[in-house]
Amino acid sequence: MTGASETEASRRSDRRDGAESTRTAVVFEYSQTGQLIESVDALVAPLVAANWQVRRVRVEPASPFPFPWPVTRFFGAFPACVDEECTVALSTPAEQLRSEPGELVLFAYQVWYLAPSLPARTLLTRHREIFAERDVVTVVACRNMWYSAAGEVHRRLTAVGARTVGAVAAIDTRPQAITLVTTLRWLLLGRREGALFGRAGVGTDELSRLAALGAEISATKSSDDLATVLRDADAAPVVPLLAAADLLAGSVFRRWGAGIRRASEYGIAARVAALTAFVGSLGVAIAVGFPALALARLLGRERFDRVVGTRLDRVLGRSAMSVGASS
Numbered sequence: 001m002t003g004a005s006e007t008e009a010s011r012r013s014d015r016r017d018g019a020e021s022t023r024t025a026v027v028f029e030y031s032q033t034g035q036l037i038e039s040v041d042a043l044v045a046p047l048v049a050a051n052w053q054v055r056r057v058r059v060e061p062a063s064p065f066p067f068p069w070p071v072t073r074f075f076g077a078f079p080a081c082v083d084e085e086c087t088v089a090l091s092t093p094a095e096q097l098r099s100e101p102g103e104l105v106l107f108a109y110q111v112w113y114l115a116p117s118l119p120a121r122t123l124l125t126r127h128r129e130i131f132a133e134r135d136v137v138t139v140v141a142c143r144n145m146w147y148s149a150a151g152e153v154h155r156r157l158t159a160v161g162a163r164t165v166g167a168v169a170a171i172d173t174r175p176q177a178i179t180l181v182t183t184l185r186w187l188l189l190g191r192r193e194g195a196l197f198g199r200a201g202v203g204t205d206e207l208s209r210l211a212a213l214g215a216e217i218s219a220t221k222s223s224d225d226l227a228t229v230l231r232d233a234d235a236a237p238v239v240p241l242l243a244a245a246d247l248l249a250g251s252v253f254r255r256w257g258a259g260i261r262r263a264s265e266y267g268i269a270a271r272v273a274a275l276t277a278f279v280g281s282l283g284v285a286i287a288v289g290f291p292a293l294a295l296a297r298l299l300g301r302e303r304f305d306r307v308v309g310t311r312l313d314r315v316l317g318r319s320a321m322s323v324g325a326s327s
């Protein structure tokens, strides 16, 4: 990580006359492939164009994670990812890991195994002062399952005294089965494009939505305005079926993670056996559990969505969650 990681190019001086005050924001972002950065670019470009001062800080782990991921590293990372106590060393200079009073904090993260990625979680746990007493907007860009991760982020932000203004979520909007194939192809083989199933990840539809959202955000004068914009624009659309699968799997993942960590105490063979059992159960859950849940939603549509909405309200600490997106 170099000093250039704090992207000064996105700083703009306030050219407005004295009637309006400049709004300032700081974005904390880590990205392996650049997807999260691209999503944040789309969101904040209208802010910069409207003369907001936006400081962007690249968060980097001291030991970079591999990309593409060797299969064993990819599944081997699972127990750490679902362990809420697990963090990694960061190489970002300490003086960049700060925020100023009055600065809006944008916490951008991706999801690893239904939890905030390890570098993102590290920022939340080891650099709490960034968020304490600040207005925070969370921005997640991932395949499509961000609900449990957002729950962990919400709990941590609340615990350090952050004022959560709202959330933005950008996902791969294509069908679940296709994104499963394209995401694995991308992460394990490094091939984001593909003739058969198309491009993996957050697509141009979502980037356009983020840009339109950014334009609305740029006109806000206060965090209260901003919260209203995020809510009215449905900035983090909920897909009930995915949310249900995510919340169910989220707690199961944490139990599997704890089991694998316990097994690891008995040596490498026990760890490999436990991890293999997990991967097998994941395959069964995808092949059987997800279709069963889809059937349950088909049969109990409104009731299903209501139950999911209530559960999400609790997990995300919201009083009125909109459950409007299609599945």
Ligand SMILES: Cc1cc2nc3c(=O)[nH]c(=O)nc-3n(C[C@H](O)[C@H](O)[C@H](O)COP(=O)(O)O)c2cc1C
Residues within 6 Å of the ligand: 030, 031, 032, 033, 034, 035, 036, 037, 069, 074, 077, 110, 111, 112, 113, 114, 115, 141, 142, 143, 144, 145, 146, 187
């Ligand atoms: C180890 C690992 C686990 C992941 N788990 C999930 C997940 O549970 N849900 C999800 O929607 N995306 C998941 N993803 C996809 C990431 O959230 C993200 O979209 C992708 O890694 C690209 O992000 P980046 O290049 O901006 O870091 C996972 C990626 C990795 C590397």
